[in-house]
Amino acid sequence: xxxxxxxxxxxxxxxxxxxxxxxxxxxxxxxxxxxxxxxxxxxxxxxxxxxxxxxxxxxxxxxxxxxxxxxxxxxxxxxxxxxxxxxxxxxxxxxxxxxxxxx
Numbered sequence: 001x002x003x004x005x006x007x008x009x010x011x012x013x014x015x016x017x018x019x020x021x022x023x024x025x026x027x028x029x030x031x032x033x034x035x036x037x038x039x040x041x042x043x044x045x046x047x048x049x050x051x052x053x054x055x056x057x058x059x060x061x062x063x064x065x066x067x068x069x070x071x072x073x074x075x076x077x078x079x080x081x082x083x084x085x086x087x088x089x090x091x092x093x094x095x096x097x098x099x100x101x102x103x
């Protein structure tokens with residue numbers, strides 16, 4: 001089922017106009033280094049740092065009926081970091097950036 005969905009997604013990207021001559025298409029789950037980098041980041045990042053991520057605090061406030069104390073939820077920013085770092089991304093799509101500035 002997952003394999004079929006992967007190929008359906010590739011077909012959708014091509015149909016939407018992604019040009020394989022200009023974009024690199026690959027199946028991320030077949031790149032073991034991605035999971036390895038995520039694991040390494042997970043081992044060196046203090047838990048307190050992850051608990052201070054603004055989106056984590058916001059989700060805790062908004063989803064009080066759910067248990068968000070899992071690493072899968074708390075560690076998601078590290079997985080996103082692995083995405084950016086391993087592929088040396090020049091541009092990173094994101095929601096509106098929420099930054100705390102000190103004045």
